[in-house]
Structures are given as structure tokens and as C-alpha cells.
Amino acid sequence: MVGANLKSETLKLMDKRSGIEAEMNAIIEQLSQPGGPGLSGNLVDSEGFPRADIDIPYVLAQRHRLAELKNDHGEITEKINVNIQLLHSAKLTSTPKDSGVEMNQNASDSSAGASGALQNIVSRDSRGANDVDLISGMPFAIVDEIADASPAAEGGLQLGDQIVKFGNVKAGDNLLQQLASEAQVNQGLPIPVTVMRQGALFNLSVTPRTWQGRGLLGCHFRIM
Template identity: 85%
Template sequence: MVGANLKSETMKLMEKRSGIEAEMNAIIEQLCQPGGPGLSGNLVDSEGFPRADIEIPVVRAQRHRLAELKNDHQEITEKINVNIQVLHSAKLTSTPKESGVEMNQNASVVNVGASVSLQNLALRDSHGANDVDMISGVPFAMVDEIADASPAAEDGLQLGDQIVKFGNVKAGDNLLQRLASESQVNQGHPILVTIMRQGALLNLSVTPRTWQGRGLLGCHFRIM
């Protein structure tokens, strides 16, 4: 019961973190729109005068709010990491949820695995490609179960990872069927997977494959 309560608390923290990330992305999108000041661009022109093309008080308020959200995000992430370590050490297991998808070889469920080829695209205080990556990272599913010694665990997928893209699958309709099809069609072949982890976008090379346990990857996805 304690483990179940801890997992429930962790999932609520993850949902709260997702809300913070959504607000951060909205602010970033506003600051980084064409002609905007970016996350840390100058608010004065080349002659040292306040820029007339932007509302400086609004920009300052947005940047201040973004800094607050970053701090909140870090605090929640630290709590999540502690809970996840406890859950992993306890080796908790649970049955698949109706709102999720457990990737196996059946059409109704899909088990996922991944070979690690990580590229950290963490949010930074500059206006550039990383800002665009952060804006475009809209997760549609979350990893809430990973079996020990499974392909997913061995290849680097972690509890709490939020799926932004799984091969050709992005947010949309019929996600369960599309995830299942993507995994089955690419069995034995790498799939590019983009995830959100602790506020950063990461790229994984995922290879669905058979192993001693259920499915092709041994993890469970909860649709967000």
C-alpha cells in the first residue's frame, strides 16, 4: 500500500511538472517569436535606448516568471527522482492500466525497448535551436512501468520519461494502435524516439526485440 501511495504521489508530481513545462513552453514561444527578445536578448538598441518594438515591462515579467518556473521544475524533479529511486529499489509491479499501452506482440498492447544514443537538448538561456526544440516537445505518453532486465531498462529508457515522438508516431488519435503497429513493423530495427526527461529533450535509438519477458520492450506507456 505504501508503494502504491508513493507511485500515485509520483504520478501527480509528474503531471504537475508537465503543467509547469507547458507554461514554460508558452512563455518561451512568446519570447522567441520572430523579432522577439529571446530568453536573454538585449532590451536596448544599438544606441543604448530601450527597444521600441517590444513591451519591456512585459518581457521582464515573463523572464522573471520563467526563472520561477525553472526553480519549481527543479524542486519537483528532485522529489520525483527520490521517489523513483525508492520505487526501483522496491521493484514494484502493477497491472497494465486501461489508459495506457503495454507494448507486446499483440495488436492491443505494445512493449518497447531502446538502444541508447542520447543527445541532451536541455533548455538554455539563449535564443536558438534549443528554444525551438523545447517549444516543439509536447509529450503524449509517459513511461510508468519498466521491467527489470528488459530491453527498455538495458537500453536507457527510464521511469517517468515522457514520449514526444516514437518513430512516426506523434500526438494524435488512435495512439495505442499506432504505437503497437510502429513497434511490430520495426521489430529488430532501430526507431528514433524523442523523450522529455527532467525538462530536457533527449533522442533515443529504440530497437523493439524479443527477450525473456513479455513483449518487445518490457515497459508500459500511459497515454497523457
Template identity: 85%
Template sequence: MVGANLKSETIKLMDKRSAMEAEMNAIIEQLCQPGGPGLSGNLVDSEGFPRADIDIPVVRAQRHRLAELKNDHQEITEKINVNIQVLHSAKLTSTPKDSGVETNQNASVATAGASASLQNLVLRDSSSANDVDMISSMPFAMVDEIADASPAAEDGLQLGDQIVKFGNVKAGDSLLQRLASEAQANQGHPLPVIIMRQGALLNLSLTPRTWQGRGLLGCHFRIM
């Protein structure tokens, strides 16, 4: 019961973090639109006068809100990480639910050391193009079950990983069916997958295959 309660709490925290990320990305998109001030651009012109082409109070409020969300996101991420460590150490696994897709994954992390939190990713001095590129990389599903000794566990996929792209599958309709079909169509073949882990985008190579457990991937996806 304690494990179930901890898992439920962790999922709620992940949902809350996803809402924070959505709000942060919406603010970034507004600040970085063509002609906008960006995340840290000057609010005065070359002569030192307030820029007339932007609403300075609104920009300041947006930047302040972004900073608040950054701090809140860091705190909630740390709490999620603690909960996940407890769940892993207790080896709390259960049968995947009908609402998701059982998967089995051969994941090799192609982006080594990419463990920066989201606030380091989005609150950087960068061009608008980079910020907008991140906005287009929103996850659509989350890994909320991984069986012990499954290919997913052995190959590096972790509880709480958020799926941005699974082979040719991106956000859209009929996601569960498309995820299952993609895994089946690529059985025994490497499948490129992009995930978001602690706010950092990682490239994985997963190989759906049979094993002693259920499914081709040994994990469960929950649509966000």
C-alpha cells in the first residue's frame, strides 16, 4: 500500500511538473517571438530609453514568473527523483494496465551526461530559434511501469522518462495503438526514441524483442 501511494504521489508530481513545463514553454514562446525581447534581451534601446515596441511591465512579469517556475520545477524534480529511487530500491513493479502499452526496449543513451534540469535547458542565453525548437519537443507519454530484468530496465530506460518521439510516432491521435504497432513493426530492429529525463532530451536506440516477461518492451506507457 505504501508503494502504491508513493507511486500515485509521484505520478501526480510528474503531472504537476508537466504543467509547469507547459507554462514555461508558453512564456518562452511569447518572449522569443519575432521582435520580442527574448529571455534576457535589453528592455532599453541603444540610447538608453525604454523600448517602445514592447510592453515592458508584461515582459518583466513574464520573466519573473519564469524564474519562479524554474525554482519550483527544480524542487519538484528533486522530490520526484527521491521517490523514484525509493520505488526502484523497493523493486515495486506491477502488471501493466490496460490503458497503456507494454514495451521492451534496448536503450543505449546516445547523449552521455545529459542530466541537466529543465531550468538549465530553457533559462539559458540563447537564440529564439533554439527556444522555439525546445517548445516543439514536448513529450506525449510517460514511462510509469518497468519490469525488473526487462530489456527496458537492462538497456537504460527509466521510470518517469517522458516520450517525445518513438520511432515515427509523435503526439497525435490513437497514440497507444500507434505505439504498439511501431514496436511490433520494429521487432528485432533498433528503434530511435527521444525522451525527456529530468528536463534533458536524450536519444535512445531501442530494440523491441521477446523476453521471458510480457510484451516486447517490458514497460508501460501512460499518455500525458
């Protein structure tokens, strides 16, 4: 019973986290529209006066809300990770050896209209959909800027995508340097990228290359 309650609680937390991610993505997309202030752009013009083309109080409120959501996301993710560890510990002591889980990567998900491979965790026994294993990737960066017709856009990356894995980069120190190095080393070669989008994991392939815009990817990552 304790395990069932813990699993139910964790699923609710994951749903709540998905809602937070959706709201974060909406704010990021709104602030990052062409001509917009972005997530950290100046709110004054070249002469030091408040910009007349944007609603400054609204932008400040949205940036503040985004910071709050980021904190809430971190707290919920921490709770989810603790619960997952407890569930795995219980499974190791009580689950028969032949009733584990395996990870399947579907080539497409027509019901969701997803482009790319949606990563699903499927149970090998006869349990229902609510008993899927609660394994989730930990995003470490978010796409907060992306140029049209860029290698990143052509590879399927979208504004607000949260990077779970970029080639060999998963997490750790000096992430921006790691990401830049990974792109440079693999110039002209496809890099497998796993992103979280609206609470779902997608597998993409992005090829760094020179193009008419800046950089090898044409996007900007912000470490979370």
C-alpha cells in the first residue's frame, strides 16, 4: 500500500511538473518573440530611456514569474527523484527477477502527432498504464533562442525545449563549454539529442555546420 501511495504521489508530482514546464515554455516563447526583450535583454534604449515598444511592467512580472516557476520546478524534481529512489529500493527487495522493465524508443507517436522518437518506459508484466516505471531524464539546459532555418531548427529543436542529453553531454560542470566543444568536435556529423517538451521526452538529431547565421547551431542554450 505504501508503494502504491508513493507511486500515485509521484505521478501527481510529474503531472504538476509538466504543467509548470508548459507555463515556463509559454513565457519563454512570449518574451523571445522577434523584437521582444528576451529573458534578460535590456529594457532601456541606447539613450538610457525605458523602451517604448514593450510593456516593461509586464515583462518584469513575467521574468519574475519565470524565476518562481524555475524554483518550483527544481523543488518538485527533487521530490520526484527521492520518490523514484524509494520505489526502486522497494522493487529490488520485493519484485521477482523476471518482472523488470525495459525501455522502448518508438519511431513515432501518431496519437500525439510527435515528430521524432518519443521515449516510453514499458512494463514487461501485465500491469496497467499507471504502473509504468517512473524514470525520467534530468534536463540541464533550455533552448531560449533559436533562429529560423538554422541547423538546430532543421534538426527539430524548438524554443523552450529542455536538453536532457546532447551527444555525450548529460550533466556536470562547465556545461556551456561542454556543449560548445561537442558541437565543434562533431561539425558536419549528426548529434543525438534528447529533449523534454511538454513533459515528454523526444529523441532528435542535430548536425552542427556553418550556415548563413551565427554559430554552428543557430540557437542559444541557458543552463537551468
